[in-house]
Amino acid sequence: MNHWSRRREETIDREERKKERAQREDAAGKLARRVPALATLSIAIHETRPDGVVSDTHYTRRVVLEHAPALFEVPCSYPGCTDGGYEVTREILDGLDTRRREFRGEQRCRGRCGDIDCTRVLRFVCTATYHEGVGAIPRAPEAAARSRLIG
Ligand SMILES: [Zn+2]
Numbered sequence: 001m002n003h004w005s006r007r008r009e010e011t012i013d014r015e016e017r018k019k020e021r022a023q024r025e026d027a028a029g030k031l032a033r034r035v036p037a038l039a040t041l042s043i044a045i046h047e048t049r050p051d052g053v054v055s056d057t058h059y060t061r062r063v064v065l066e067h068a069p070a071l072f073e074v075p076c077s078y079p080g081c082t083d084g085g086y087e088v089t090r091e092i093l094d095g096l097d098t099r100r101r102e103f104r105g106e107q108r109c110r111g112r113c114g115d116i117d118c119t120r121v122l123r124f125v126c127t128a129t130y131h132e133g134v135g136a137i138p139r140a141p142e143a144a145a146r147s148r149l150i151g
Pocket of ligand 1: 109
């Protein structure tokens, strides 16, 4: 019964989406500010179709910390998918907040392909490094003393 309103939503043009995305990025703020201890971050993305055949997409994104917003949205790679994509901001920020060096997660595409759900699955693996001493747990005094001697 919502068929027609869905059709109308499909016609929201790319410019509008881009504007909305820019607004969300502004609201999210910069990643470097949100997670000051973060030194490097790369995200390996692997997207698969539910049936597992053909058109697997695999790439790695190195996040440029000076510019990156604290927002992680990945578009669905399927051209016929409407309103698709993955929003993994929460999972990634949780991992970074707890200073994990490697963590992974997965999410199903929320979009639709015609009258059926898209159901492509995005898997990501984050690899992160952190600055020493920025909000870190202090090292044991003897370890700190030793590193001073060596350094
Ligand atoms: Zn999709």
